[in-house]
Amino acid sequence: MSEKRSRGERSAERREKNMTRHLTNCPHCGQEVLDHLTKCPHCDGELTPKGYRPPDPKKMKIAKIVCYVIGFAIAAGLAIWLILR
Numbered sequence: 001m002s003e004k005r006s007r008g009e010r011s012a013e014r015r016e017k018n019m020t021r022h023l024t025n026c027p028h029c030g031q032e033v034l035d036h037l038t039k040c041p042h043c044d045g046e047l048t049p050k051g052y053r054p055p056d057p058k059k060m061k062i063a064k065i066v067c068y069v070i071g072f073a074i075a076a077g078l079a080i081w082l083i084l085r
Contacts, residue, residue, distance in 0.1 A: 024050065 028045030
């Protein structure tokens with residue numbers, strides 16, 4: 001007969017499995033670290049988070065311009081509405 005595991009044991013196993021999935025080795029010291037960190041807690045070495053890509057400067061410039069245009073349009077519309085009411 002197999003023993004039934006308690007809910008707490010199953011939950012702890014799931015958490016451990018999920019945690020190990022997000023571990024990677026630091027290229028500087030070789031210690032295991034979480035894959036989302038930008039700095040190793042053991043050696044303070046610089047890390048690149050898994051799946052991270054720096055933003056494209058051209059796209060950032062376009063996004064900034066679009067935000068300025070939308071903000072200006074809202075401010076102008078609000079000013080016109082306040083003047084005409």
